[in-house]
């Protein structure tokens with residue numbers, strides 16, 4: 001079932017097409033990773049999807065309702081974690097959450113229960129009565145996420161929630177997203193960090209120049225763009241005969257020698273490990289070390305867009 005369906009969305013800023021016939025589905029239960037370089041249109045997409053801006057054309061369907069600015073009903077069912085923190089610094093953590101819960105019409109015991117549950121989920125129950133100005137950057141981000149969660153949305157939309165925070169808070173946030181998803185929340189997760197999407201997302205959409213250029217799991221994307229796999233092998237005696245034998249194995253594209261190390265490029269999906277090891281045993285005096293490098297999302301991204309993902313985001317987490 002699709003919670004979100006975007007069809008042929010167009011958003012222009014003057015001559016610039018920030019969204020250029022963008023298509024996107026979000027399926028119930030998934031963590032969808034949305035990746036794109038600076039200026040690809042990710043934030044514009046999120047703003048359009050959540051009714052914060054009007055689009056020029058195309059359709060937006062959220063939980064079966066058509067979405068447009070000013071429409072309230074679909075807004076009850078999602079939580080939005082924006083890039084900028086949306087917190088009140090003269091309210092405590094608990095009061096912040098009570099405020100955001102109140103906006104959604106929660107009150108009394110029900111509100112109190114949700115606030116406590118959400119504080120616990122993001123690990124801030126000990127800090128509940130403190131003001132966010134006293135928090136580390138990572139803790140402020142966690143409170144910001146909690147503010148989007150207190151009404152228990154079906155869909156959580158996160159726009160680069162881990163930019164510029166410490167590794168510990170980052171890992172806490174990733175764990176929280178996984179836990180929420182396990183409990184049934186669908187997640188749209190936008191990030192510059194490849195490894196986050198690779199670790200979290202059940203499906204990935206890559207966006208560039210205002211539209212989707214690829215869509216699938218990491219394995220599907222690798223298979224689709226036919227990236228070669230690489231294997232490093234260290235042998236006791238790297239003879240010429242060994243290299244000839246390795247090159248003759250079906251599926252092996254190229255063998256390069258660096259001292260005792262052999263770098264073997266393999267056609268995608270070719271099952272060559274056993275014959276490689278057998279040749280190395282027979283003609284190379286035995287194998288000392290083997291390491292296989294699968295193509296990463298980074299490789300996929302570079303191949304598809306010709307761009308590095310992190311050009312100038314200025315907010316490395318480490």
Ligand SMILES: Nc1ncnc2c1ncn2[C@@H]1O[C@H](COP(=O)(O)OP(=O)(O)OP(=O)(O)O)[C@@H](O)[C@H]1O
Pocket residue numbers: 013016017018036037038039040041042043044045
């Ligand atoms: N209000 C606006 N007025 C004019 N141009 C805009 C406006 N908002 C966004 N843009 C432009 O639209 C394009 C898409 O921007 P958007 O912020 O959606 O990209 P993004 O993928 O979220 O990038 P980033 O990762 O840098 O946040 C960019 O070229 C941006 O400069």
